[in-house]
Amino acid sequence: MLIFSLAFNFSSKAQDSVWVDASKVKTSYLKEGAHRYLVYFKMGKDAARSRPQFWTRSITFGNFKGNNAIIVKQTWDDRDTIVHTVTSVNDKKTFAPLYHQSWWKQRGSSEFDFMAKTASINNVPLTDADTTANRKLPWKAFQTAINQYSLNWHLDLEVFPLLAYKLKTTYMIPFYEPGYLAPKFEAYTVTGTAQLNGYDNIKVECWLLTHEAKGYKEVFWISKKTHEVLKLENEIGKDRWRYKIKLGFSV
Numbered sequence: 001m002l003i004f005s006l007a008f009n010f011s012s013k014a015q016d017s018v019w020v021d022a023s024k025v026k027t028s029y030l031k032e033g034a035h036r037y038l039v040y041f042k043m044g045k046d047a048a049r050s051r052p053q054f055w056t057r058s059i060t061f062g063n064f065k066g067n068n069a070i071i072v073k074q075t076w077d078d079r080d081t082i083v084h085t086v087t088s089v090n091d092k093k094t095f096a097p098l099y100h101q102s103w104w105k106q107r108g109s110s111e112f113d114f115m116a117k118t119a120s121i122n123n124v125p126l127t128d129a130d131t132t133a134n135r136k137l138p139w140k141a142f143q144t145a146i147n148q149y150s151l152n153w154h155l156d157l158e159v160f161p162l163l164a165y166k167l168k169t170t171y172m173i174p175f176y177e178p179g180y181l182a183p184k185f186e187a188y189t190v191t192g193t194a195q196l197n198g199y200d201n202i203k204v205e206c207w208l209l210t211h212e213a214k215g216y217k218e219v220f221w222i223s224k225k226t227h228e229v230l231k232l233e234n235e236i237g238k239d240r241w242r243y244k245i246k247l248g249f250s251v
Contacts, residue, residue, distance in 0.1 A: 016169045019185070022094035022149055025162040027070060029227040034058045035246065037157070042241045053078050055244075057157065061092065064099060065115055068092035072158055081105070088155055095162060097145075097152045100178040110138075112178040114146050121179070141182040150176040150183040157244075160220060161227035165190050165207045186211065188220075196221060196230055199248060206230065 018024065039053040054077045062071050069089050076084035082105070089099040096114075103109045108122040119126040119142050126139040151159050153175035163171060169190050176183035191210040195203045209220040221231035232244035 016166070017172060018163075018169060019172045020151070020163065020174060022096065024164075025095050025151075025159075026164065027092060027095050027162060029161045030059055030070060030158060032059050032061060035157075035228070038243075038245045038247055040243055042243070044239055045241065051078075053083075059158070064089045067098060067115075069098060070095065070158075072155055074154075086154060088152055090152065090155070094149070095151060095159065096149055097176070097178070100152060100154070102154070102179070110179045112142055117146050119178075137181075138179045141176070141180065142178065144182040145176045145178070148174070148183060150174045153177040153186075157229045160188075160209060160222055160229050165209070165222065165224075167193070171209075191219075193224075194221065204230065 035057045037055040037057070039055055040049045041051045042049060056075045056077075058073045060071045060073075062069055064071070068091075070092050072086075072088045072090070074084070074086040074088075075082060084102070084104050086100070086102045088097065088101075090097055097112075098114050100112045100114075101109070102111075110119070110121045112119045119139060121135060121138065124135075126135055126142070128139070130136045130139055151174060153159075154177050156175075159173065159175075165171075167190050171188045171190075172185040173188060174183050175186045188209050188211045190207050192208045194206050194208055196206055198204050205224045206221040207224060209222055211218045211220075215237050217235040219233045220229055221233075222229055228246065229244075230246045232242070234242040234244075236242060
């Protein structure tokens with residue numbers, strides 16, 4: 001939904017931690033269909049919106065190499081050009097990654113098959129013989145990922161709906177983005193609750209899920225009722241903000 005904040009209720013410092021594993025996710029919260037987000041930046045808190053993109057993230061339930069799977073396909077539109085496409089396949093019960101293929105307009109393509117334990121960048125297979133950093137490091141990270149439980153960080157908007165949230169709780173999520181660093185537990189804390197004002201003035205109760213690193217802060221607004229991510233406020237440094245707003249409908 002295209003929505004705006006109304007009220008906040010911030011909690012004190014988180015007291016509990018949940019280490020997320022396969023037993024902590026509930027994939028039934030995900031719904032099939034197309035989900036679209038408006039993404040834009042502000043180069044200053046009160047600056048005009050800039051660099052708009054529209055993201056389409058389509059969820060279907062299917063089969064992958066004999067496994068029940070959840071398939072997420074993404075298309076990122078930048079003005080009048082498609083700049084990024086992704087197909088990610090995940091185990092239907094645990095949401096562990098089974099396959100990930102992506103294309104970037106400026107970078108080319110990559111493919112990671114967790115079941116076959118194979119990977120390639122720009123159609124060239126990754127192997128133990130690779131010596132350049134841009135191939136050796138992604139290969140070693142992938143080898144680590146196929147031997148442990150992780151969740152695809154490129155699907156964060158689909159991962160967050162899978163968890164059962166509580167105030168004052170930090171969720172340690174084993175995120176891994178294929179093609180980048182090895183899996184790592186990232187801390188996301190429920191710092192409070194808030195309301196968003198939706199269509200027909202319906203008030204939507206949300207969890208505020210916060211993730212911070214040096215010079216970087218994200219606050220995700222997650223519906224308590226539907227578990228979907230409705231909004232992101234992302235502070236980058238001291239003078240840049242990024243926003244993601246879920247659209248109620250689009251064509």
